[in-house]
Amino acid sequence: KNQVEQSPQSLIILEGKNCTLQCNYTVSPFSNLRWYKQDTGRGPVSLTIMTFSENTKSNGRYTATLDADTKQSSLHITASQLSDSASYICVVSYPSGGSYIPTFGRGTSLIVHP
Amino acid sequence: KAGVTQTPRYLIKTRGQQVTLSCSPISGHRSVSWYQQTPGQGLQFLFEYFSETQRNKGNFPGRFSGRQFSNSRSEMNVSTLELGDSALYLCASSLDITSGEQYFGPGTRLTVT
Numbered sequence: 001k002n003q004v005e006q007s008p009q010s011l012i013i014l015e016g017k018n019c020t021l022q023c024n025y026t027v028s029p030f031s032n033l034r035w036y037k038q039d040t041g042r043g044p045v046s047l048t049i050m051t052f053s054e055n056t057k058s059n060g061r062y063t064a065t066l067d068a069d070t071k072q073s074s075l076h077i078t079a080s081q082l083s084d085s086a087s088y089i090c091v092v093s094y095p096s097g098g099s100y101i102p103t104f105g106r107g108t109s110l111i112v113h114p
Numbered sequence: 115k116a117g118v119t120q121t122p123r124y125l126i127k128t129r130g131q132q133v134t135l136s137c138s139p140i141s142g143h144r145s146v147s148w149y150q151q152t153p154g155q156g157l158q159f160l161f162e163y164f165s166e167t168q169r170n171k172g173n174f175p176g177r178f179s180g181r182q183f184s185n186s187r188s189e190m191n192v193s194t195l196e197l198g199d200s201a202l203y204l205c206a207s208s209l210d211i212t213s214g215e216q217y218f219g220p221g222t223r224l225t226v227t
Contacts, residue, residue: 043206044157049215099162106156
């Protein structure tokens, strides 16, 4: 069964600190892995997209890594800001019908305190 | 360029009724996907449309259906509403079905009483 597991479920850090969120998946075959940021009451916003051949992808203070052999990904947030408080969702897709079917993790809820 | 728009933003319905939600993709985007988000199950894929054709469908009962029009706008319909259908319904658009980049709308919050 295709699954995406994220850890931790929730995380509280102080402003300015770094943090790393984890994503393990069993989705196969693999097409791409995406990290989204979702603010409360809003739709998710894409942070990074990685295919099988990519190990690292950065978007400003966000850096995602992918180890396709161990089926693990991480999202590292550098110098956190209050606006980073949100849910971070890992999505792994597999090919189907010429497109992709996404499998979502349950998300990590990040709270950044001043 | 305007983002993905969804209407209505909030909706309250009674068990047994049906509901239609609308999604207008970003101009030029031809692929539209629908998702259900609940506190218990998180985000789940409903279906994807491209050029008025359903390309993929998630594991949801037949009460959930959708369609896409020639201008790429999409609607989803839920018939015989159940309490468990209360959720945030999100629509996302992308340029085409091979593009990994999806842009989400703000969602429609459906409450079934």
